[in-house]
Amino acid sequence: MELRLYDTLTKEKRIFAPLDAENVRMYVCGPTVYDFAHIGNARPVIVFDVLFRLLRHLNGEAHVKYVRNITDVDDKINDRAARDFPGLPLNEAIRKVTEQTGKQFHADVDALGALRPSVEPRATEHIAEMREIIERLIKGGFAYAAEDHVLFSPQAMNTANSSLPRYGALSKRSLDEMIAGARVDVAPYKRDATDFVLWKPSKPGEPSWPSPAGIKAEGRPGWHIECSAMAWKHLGEHFDIHGGGIDLVFPHHENEVAQTCCAFHRERMANYWMHNGFLQVESEKMSKSLGNFVTIHELLADWPGEVLRLNMLKTHYRSPIDWTMKSLEESAKTLDDWYRVAADVAPGEPAASVVEPLLDDLNTPLAIAALHGLRGGDVGALAGSLRLLGFFSESAAQWEGRKQQASGVDAKEVERLIAERTAARSRKDFRESDRIRDLLAAMGVAIKDSKDGTTWEFSR
Ligand code: AMP
Ligand code: ZN
Secondary structure, three states: OOOEEEEOOOOEEEEOOOOOOOOEEEEEOOOEOOOOOEHHHHHHHHHHHHHHHHHHHHHOHHHEEEEEOEEOOOHHHHHHHHHHOOOOOHHHHHHHHHHHHHHHHHHHHHHOOOOOOOEOOEHHHOHHHHHHHHHHHHHOOOEEEEOOEEEEOHHHHHHOOOOOOOOOOOOOOOHHHHHHOOOOOOOOOOOOOOOEEEEEEOOOOOOOEOOOOOOOOOEEEOHHHHHHHHHHHHHOOOEEEEEEEHHHHHHHHHHHHHHHHHHHOOOOOEEEEEEEOOEEEOOEOOOOOOOOOOEHHHHHHHOOHHHHHHHHHOOOOOOOEEEOHHHHHHHHHHHHHHHHHHOOOOOOOOOHHHHHHHHEOOOHHHHHHHHHHHHOOOHHHHHHHHHHOOOOOOOHHHHHHHHHHHHOOOHHHHHHHHHHHHHHHHOOOHHHHHHHHHHHHHOOEEEEEEOOEEEEEEOO
16 A cells, blocks of 8 residues: 655645655744743654654665754744843843753753654755845746845736746735735835745844845844745755645745745745645644643643653544544543553564555554454554654653652552552451552552452552
């Protein structure tokens, strides 16, 4: 069976044929580093990590290049830096914010079992490439300078007599409708309402670099040009897969396509555009004002990263996902069970019943159903399949030990209480034995009596 992927541009699942099987290339938009990543941000990280692992499985580890950028220049970063470090010069404060947030992001996504991408470029280290693309766009008549800004003209793109894609093709929007629907208060330096910023002037104290297009004042890049530049530098003018959350289709990805295709006279930037659906929490949109905004960091205090990972993969990546406590509890139980039966078993080849659904546009819910099927039979294949999906980073003992630590309950103390309860039962002091059982329950420990004695586990 061949890998088939759904492409947002053509709206169909197609057989995935890499441009170069020796060098399969994927770009995914990464975080803007100004704050803790929330659980919605974890979705593209986990989904494209599964795809990365699958591509490595199919093509060989050395033949897949995965680039996920870090956006380290942005107004939100500047605002956060000024707020958190008012005593420092802005540039130093910005460095502190991006360094701390970047470190936190790595700690979070490592805990989710995500492999580091092959390259993690930073926007501020690719200013030369951004300037180069901007100069090319101006030369080709697709961009112009005005009042220290450089703007891209979608109108120029769509009236060019060439084999370029149409602006709006990816997001299925017509440029005419965008013009008609444009706001009235368009910035005065824009020729058309739909023109977007490639480069803008910096305010005093803000990060700034020498500008392209002969502009004297120093400036900084717009967001969209960053990804065109980093993808070009590390993957070339045309590559296989470009991914991100569904909210990025417009304007971010539409603008990336426009910039890259017009700068390099290409029909395409990426052959497959893949977008994950949105995550909501307990049936509501996640937002700070609703009080249901959860960071990966907070969740990791209560749950092992692999539980979050499994919980994410139970839903197909293109469907919306409802993140609930109930589902998390179920995911934790499932993983506890898998760890118990298979984590210490020598892993076999991943099962065909797991790999095949993955080949069908990453059908992880079906792959997980197949894992349940293996549970009672081929546990070697269960172990191998779970490893392919990024689970089982620990031994069964480590898993159990960390869970006990996390629950704050001392296993020795539990054993002592169980022995006391057994003694109470044998002298028929059922009041005392019930008291100890309730005490254990309050500690989150469930006990089970059988003719061989009493066993226990954390019930959360
Ligand atoms: P941002 O930092 O907002 O640019 O988001 C980083 C990545 O997370 C992008 O790929 C977004 O599409 C994705 N993302 C943000 N919020 C959510 C959400 N609630 N559900 C799924 N993906 C999201
Ligand atoms: Zn991007």
